[in-house]
Amino acid sequence: MTYQELFTQISAKKTYLCVGLDTDIRKIPSHLLQEADPVFEFNKQIIDATADYCVSYKPNIAFYEAMGAKGWESLQKTLEYIPATHFTIADAKRGDIGNTSGLYARTFFDPTSSGLDFDSVTVAPYMGSDSVIPFLEYENKWVILLALTSNIGSSDFQRLQVEDSSLYEQVLKISQQWAGADRMMYVVGATQAPEFEKIRTIVPDHFLLVPGVGAQGGDLEEVSRFGMNSHCGLLVNASRSIIYAGNGIDFSQKARQEAFKIQQEMATYLDLYCK
Numbered sequence: 001m002t003y004q005e006l007f008t009q010i011s012a013k014k015t016y017l018c019v020g021l022d023t024d025i026r027k028i029p030s031h032l033l034q035e036a037d038p039v040f041e042f043n044k045q046i047i048d049a050t051a052d053y054c055v056s057y058k059p060n061i062a063f064y065e066a067m068g069a070k071g072w073e074s075l076q077k078t079l080e081y082i083p084a085t086h087f088t089i090a091d092a093k094r095g096d097i098g099n100t101s102g103l104y105a106r107t108f109f110d111p112t113s114s115g116l117d118f119d120s121v122t123v124a125p126y127m128g129s130d131s132v133i134p135f136l137e138y139e140n141k142w143v144i145l146l147a148l149t150s151n152i153g154s155s156d157f158q159r160l161q162v163e164d165s166s167l168y169e170q171v172l173k174i175s176q177q178w179a180g181a182d183r184m185m186y187v188v189g190a191t192q193a194p195e196f197e198k199i200r201t202i203v204p205d206h207f208l209l210v211p212g213v214g215a216q217g218g219d220l221e222e223v224s225r226f227g228m229n230s231h232c233g234l235l236v237n238a239s240r241s242i243i244y245a246g247n248g249i250d251f252s253q254k255a256r257q258e259a260f261k262i263q264q265e266m267a268t269y270l271d272l273y274c275k
């Protein structure tokens with residue numbers, strides 16, 4: 001999916017919500033456990049219930065890897081079920097020496113090899129350019145580079161001062177030599193709202209993937225006010241607050257209501273701040 005296609009979806013549906021498919025078999029409603037593939041059945045119902053109100057889905061790969069071969073199978077079926085109109089993110093946080101990164105890229109971007117055909121993958125910048133560039137060798141695929149994450153520990157390294165700015169700002173500056181806003185996004189946590197204004201001076205055009213609203217307490221209004229650009233430029237992720245909004249037979253209805261609530265709020269912010 002291209003930058004323009006993503007913006008077209010956002011404008012048409014008045015939402016920049018990304019639903020996180022962090023599906024933990026220990027947390028899904030018990031009536032699904034009798035299904036042949038409970039994780040896929042859960043995801044399928046969540047997707048059916050929320051697709052109208054979001055533009056993106058982000059399975060966090062940890063939740064699938066933890067289940068071994070069966071988890072990879074559920075992941076593949078889930079990815080195939082997501083409508084082509086929705087931008088897909090493999091939240092895998094990979095990155096290694098170039099030779100190995102090439103194999104990670106193949107895992108998420110080459111369906112003839114792995115069966116997976118994601119639009120994008122999250123990548124850690126720590127090992128530098130040669131660890132990221134192999135992901136960019138796939139046409140029409142995106143790298144989403146970790147910049148300023150939502151967790152407390154983000155200050156351990158990401159906010160360390162390097163020359164005249166913090167390490168995460170250097171990540172934003174230097175990585176722009178590797179790809180433009182049409183192929184690269186950045187992860188910035190919703191819990192870091194005061195930083196968004198500064199971030200927008202460094203990367204005015206890029207999309208930011210923003211996890212941390214809902215369960216982590218980030219403020220959607222603040223993120224939107226300080227982070228939005230003229231092409232929206234935001235994909236705001238919520239995982240647990242949507243997919244586990246209910247735990248009974250009506251779990252998907254509850255998820256739909258939660259996604260609808262966020263979409264309604266986002267429609268207001270698009271009118272106010274997408275300029």
Ligand SMILES: O=c1ccn([C@@H]2O[C@H](COP(=O)(O)O)[C@@H](O)[C@H]2O)c(=O)[nH]1
Pocket residue numbers: 020022060091148149150151187188189211212213214215216237238239240241
């Ligand atoms: O900085 C980051 C980067 C990634 N994540 C991931 O996003 C979701 C958030 O889930 P919630 O349930 O909405 O809190 C999850 O997959 C994280 O691993 C993040 O939270 N922060």
